[in-house]
Amino acid sequence: MAFLKKYRTLNSIGLGTILSLFVIIGWHNSQTDLESSLSDNVSNTAHLIVEQFRNAISEDVNKLKNLKKRLEITEGAYFDFWSKDASLLINQDSTLKLIEWIDDSGIIKRVEPYNENKEAIGLDITKLEYRYPEWSKAREDSTFNLTHWLELVQGDHAFLIDAPVYIDGQFKGTITAGIDPSYHFQDILHTFSEYHVQIQDEKGDIFYTFGDSAKTNSLQNFGTVKKIDIGDASKSTWTVTITPNHLFRKDNSTESNTFPLILALVLCGLVSISFFFGLKSLDAEKSLIKTNKKLRSLIDSSPLAICVINTEGIVTDFWNSAAEKMFGWQAEKVIGEHLPLINDDELKDFKTLINESLQEGGVKNKQIKKTRKDGTEGLFMLNIGMISGGEEMLVLIEDITEIKNYQQKIKKSLNEKEFLLTEIHHRVKNNLAIIVGLIDLQKDRISDERVIPILNETQSRIYSISGVHELLYQADDFTEISLAEYIDKLLDKLQQTYQGTERPVLISKEINSFGVNINQAVPLGLLINELITNSFKHAFSDTQIPKITLSIDQKDGYINIHYQDNGKGMSPQVFENKNSLGLNLIRTLIKQLNAEYKLDTDCESGFGLHLEFPVSQKGAHSNI
Incomplete structure (x- = not known):
């Protein structure tokens, strides 16, 4: 069974091939038997036709023999009635074209019918090379003689039969009849239109043809050739060729058996296909049973x-x-x-x-x-x-009973943690606000004016941190804050801290709305705080209309920041090497953000800084 399954296609083809071979062999044997039967039928028909031909010629010969005997018995007295009886025979038998008397010297003395053949009277046949040898042979052997198909002197064609006449043992001449057997043959063959018949004399000249010769080439294997021996002297032999034609093919076609062969081969193919699909169906059924067991096992487990x-x-x-x-x-x-x-x-x-x-x-x-x-x-x-x-x-x-119970526990725990985080951020913000308040109290007690700006800067830095916590405890998401909202509040606070009344600084901002996590929000707020503080303190001493421009956007996973003021500018050497708290903080925060930066220190356009750094996906608990 495994072999049938593995070689299903080959087995199906093999079965179809074997069945087809049996069908073809059986069909071939049937065709052979049929062709043999048809060939026998043709041969038997040909034999019957040839026998009728022979009988018809024999009748003509017998009629001639009867005239001969009358002359010999009457010792020539019958010549008085010869012409009348000869004319009567010709009228009765259309095969006889003429009857003539040739004397012992070879001269034609009498002929019937006279009018149509009078040109032959007096003809000396001893002078005819094609005629005399055969006539003299009949004279010498005392046997009947049949010539080949001749063209007569008086026109037309015929076979000449010579019957020698002897009276008292002396040769007196021959009764010679000209015959055209076509009329006899036509009467015999008029019911055999499915055959093509061709007759040749001993010299191979075709003197009679019957039937349509169309499509006889393909039926040559059914054709037959018969011989008819005529005459006692020359043993003349006619060759009769009988071949079936298209009418025979129509009535006895072996090609009609091709349809059963095709039908049988189609059935073999269908059996082969059915066998193939039967094996496939059996295999599919087993596979289905196996799959069903697997499915039930899977469902049960x-x-x-x-x-x-x-x-x-x-x-x-x-x-x-x-x-x-x-x-x-x-x-x-x-x-x-x-x-x-x-x-x-x-x-x-x-x-x-x-x-x-x-x-x-x-x-x-x-x-x-x-x-x-x-x-x-x-x-x-x-x-x-x-x-x-x-x-x-x-x-x-x-x-889902346990899952729901777990979900309720988790939700309760999550609510508790969210409340705790809100409270933590709130307390951090409040504590930072207390620190800022303490610094304000301390500023009131300080008389040295140089210290107050330092404390103001410290308060700004603290506020930049507390702003993050303020937004976090107000938000639903503790992992990130709205950067635009955060920067807006930070800038407002810085303007309140540093903005003077004599020359107010115009701050132009363009900040796209997106979220940033707490780990980047704090250093970013401190960085912007230091940049703006530095501009307020050092950039605008000689600037009539001070201006700060800040743009922030996010694209393709990167945050881009462009900061620009129109102050007196700063050389790259100062930005990168000066040891001051503000610049140290700026450089440190740039590294902390893992940012790439580019300086614009043209004195005519002021100080410019472009930053680009990747957005961090880490949560609030992570460290940058």
Whole structure:
């Protein structure tokens, strides 16, 4: 069986080939027998035709013999009636064209019918090379003689039969008849139109043809050749060739047997194909049985409760181990009954659910609360899918009781953590605000004016940090803040701190709205704080209309910042090497952000800085 399965195609082709060979051999034998039968039929018909030809010629010869005997018996006295009887024979037999008397010297003395053949009277045949040898042979042997197909002196063609006449042992001459057997042959063959007949004399001259010769070439193998021996002297032999023609093919065609052969070969092919698909179907059936076992094994081992119900809500198949364990009812108690977890009061609603499933193609993720066999309640996730053309439905039920309990615990824990984080950020912001307030109190007690700007800078830096925590405890997401909102509040605070009334600084900003996590928000806020502080303190001493431009956007995973003021500018050497708190902080924060930067220190256009750094995906708990 494994061999049949492995070589299914080859076996099917082999079977079809063997059957086809048997059919072809049987058909060939049938064709051979049929052709042999047809060949025998043609041969028998030819024999019959030739015998009729021979009999017809014999009749003519016998008539001539009768005239001869009358002359010999009457010792020549019959010559007085010869012409009359000869004329009567010619009138009675259309085969006889003429009858003539040739004397012993070879001169034609009499001929009937006279008028049509009078040119022959007095003709000396001893002077005719094509005629005299045969005539003299009949004279010498005293036998009948038949010439080949001759053209007569008086016109037309005929065979001449010489019958020598002896009186008292002396040769007196010959009764010679000119015959054209075509009339006899025509009468014989008029019912054999399915044959082409051709007759040749001993010299090969064709003197008679009958029937249509169309399409005889393809039937040459059925043709036959017969011989007719005529005359006692020369033993003249006619060759008769009989070949079937297209009419014979029409009535006895062997090609008509090709259709049964084709039909039989087609049947062999169908048997081969049926055998192939039979093996394939058997293999598919085994595969289906194997797949069905696997499916049942998979269903039985599934952690989901699985069963099949009909449109009435009756369990028709399955009810796996998970269903037994989940609800407590055994399969043999369930199959054939309504779903046990649906009580009588809920049956109407359940059928309504089934109808909705039929209309909508199923039910997905429907939470239901049901009672188990032991009386305990549970939460379950119900899924229903259509099978068998909508006549049956596959039901999958998942016990989500524990999952729901876990979800409630997790939600409670998450709410507690969110409250705790909000409180932490709030307290950090408040504590930083207390520090800023303490610094304000300290500034009131300081008399040295050089210290107050330093404390102001410290307050700005603290505020840039506290601003982040303020936004975080106000937000729903503790991992990132809105950068645009953060920078707006930071700039407002800095303007309040440093903005003088004599020459107010115009701050132009273009900040796209996007989120940034806390680990990048704090250093970024400090960096912008230091840049603006540096511009307020050192850039605008000689600038009539001071201006600061800040643009921030995000593209392709990178944050781009361009900062520009129109102050007196700063050389690259100062920016990169000067040992001041502000510049040290700026350089440190650029490294902390992992940023690429480019300086624009043209004194005419002021100080410019372009930054680009990747967006960090780390959470609030991570470190940059």
